[in-house]
Amino acid sequence: MFKSPIIDDRVWKIAPDFRALTIHVDSREIQSGDPAPDSLKDACEFVLAGGPAWADAHLASWVTVYQRFGARPNRTPCSAQALRRRVMKDGGLAVINPVVDLYNAVSLRYAVPIGGENDDAYVGRPHLTLADGTERFDTVADGKVVVENPVLGEVIWRDDIGVTCRRWNWRQGTRTRLDAMTGRMWFILESLGSMPDDALEEAGEMLVSGISRLMPGCVTEKRRIAAAA
Incomplete structure (x- = not known):
């Protein structure tokens, strides 16, 4: 039903314990x-209380990978780190829309970068690769x-037209961002070995459960990505 992402072999060399x-x-x-x-709100309070237990270790692993x-x-942190910093500084996050608020809540509660994309705006399959x-x-x-170009060797998500997310999971582009609750959507939850499997x-189940409550009757499909043994 959907297009499976393609992971460049060079990405596995940068992060062999990457799984998603x-x-x-x-x-x-x-x-x-x-x-x-x-x-x-609950996820922000959870972060302010120090959760989850693996947050510091997992986000430190992303620092190393970057x-x-x-x-x-420090200047361009992974998306989970950026969200966490905002909560620690401001005490919470502003409401954006139900879908974005949901995956931000999951990201905060599990200290995991999450991307939410408009799948209908994609041309070809998503690729996690190194930029030229x-x-x-x-x-x-x-x-x-504006239109930017990534740095040579930067890890990017892209499709057949161009970059959809820079510096792995730092900044999402405007072309494929989610701005409606109808159509086809794609979410990617990205973790490293320091996050419990x-x-x-659980993070995936929280997202699927929230999406199903938000959009009864939707069809969901979940798959795991990991390096070949």
Whole structure:
């Protein structure tokens, strides 16, 4: 039903313990549903209380991985680290929309980077690969739409048109971002070996459960990504 991501062999050399859950959602024929009203607030409070227990170790692993491909994680942290810093600084997160709020809540509660994408905007299959530096990345700077290029050797998510997320899971592009609750969606939960394996599965179940409550009647498909033994 959906296009499976392709992982470049060079990425496995940078992070041999990388593993992920890919979750596709078809919400073209959904019924009216309701979000879990306090999921984002509860997740922020969980972080402020020090959870989860593996957060520091897992986010430190992402720092190491970012350094391996030349990124500066203090300036451009992984998405889970960026969310956590905002909560620690501001005491919470502003509401965006039900879908984004849901996967932000899962990301915070499990200290795991999560990307949410408009699958209908993808051209070809998603690739996790190393940039050659010429790829197109559509983003916004100072309120204006601009096009950037990734750095040579940077880990990127891309499709046949260009980059969909820079520096692995740091910044999502505008072309494929989620801005509606209808259509087909793709979520990617990305972890390293310092995150307990069962916690990754729990994070995926929390996301699927929340999506099903938010969009009754949607079709979900979950698959695991890991290096070949």
